[in-house]
Amino acid sequence: MSEGIHLESLPRGTWLAPSARIARLTQAIPQIEAVLAGETDTVLIQATLACLLWDTMVWCNWVGFYRRVSDTMLSVGPYQGGMGCLHIALDRGVCGAAARTGQTQRVPDVHAFAGHIACDDKTQSELVVPVVYQGHVRAVLDLDSPHRDAFSEDEAKLIEELVARIFSDQTTLQW
Numbered sequence: 001m002s003e004g005i006h007l008e009s010l011p012r013g014t015w016l017a018p019s020a021r022i023a024r025l026t027q028a029i030p031q032i033e034a035v036l037a038g039e040t041d042t043v044l045i046q047a048t049l050a051c052l053l054w055d056t057m058v059w060c061n062w063v064g065f066y067r068r069v070s071d072t073m074l075s076v077g078p079y080q081g082g083m084g085c086l087h088i089a090l091d092r093g094v095c096g097a098a099a100r101t102g103q104t105q106r107v108p109d110v111h112a113f114a115g116h117i118a119c120d121d122k123t124q125s126e127l128v129v130p131v132v133y134q135g136h137v138r139a140v141l142d143l144d145s146p147h148r149d150a151f152s153e154d155e156a157k158l159i160e161e162l163v164a165r166i167f168s169d170q171t172t173l174q175w
């Protein structure tokens with residue numbers, strides 16, 4: 001059990017099959033949304049999401065946000081895991097690609113992604129979901145794993161939908 005939500009306690013790095021990963025996410029997501037219900041401060045939201053997704057996705061070695069600070073640059077935001085790169089140009093890396101295109105980047109093998117930035121050379125796969133609010137990419141949620149192909153299409157969809165609900169245009173958020 002984690003501090004914030006009720007989940008089976010598993011050591012960091014535990015590898016689960018896709019169906020078990022989906023089951024764990026499906027159990028966690030409503031609890032995460034209950035914790036964040038009514039919250040409008042995006043630093044609070046990003047910090048808490050990073051924490052609770054880190055607790056949930058024990059198959060990750062890094063979970064967190066890069067914030068869009070200009071037309072050309074991302075800067076690191078709230079995260080869990082080893083120290084991340086401080087700044088990422090929009091024309092670089094998986095995070096830059098997600099921010100530039102507004103499209104989720106699911107990368108089963110980071111070595112096959114031209115321009116991948118290796119903040120941690122243990123990372124093998126990555127999922128980056130843009131945070132779009134009022135038509136603009138404000139940040140990206142970056143999930144890294146030391147396992148190959150650690151993010152299925154179904155998981156990507158669950159995370160995309162969670163991000164869309166939490167950073168919904170229907171809510172007045174403070175950035």
Ligand code: SME
Pocket residue numbers: 062084085088092093094095096115116117118119120123126142144
């Ligand atoms: N791998 C990312 C950089 C961020 S870190 O790994 C935390 C990328 O290629 O954008």
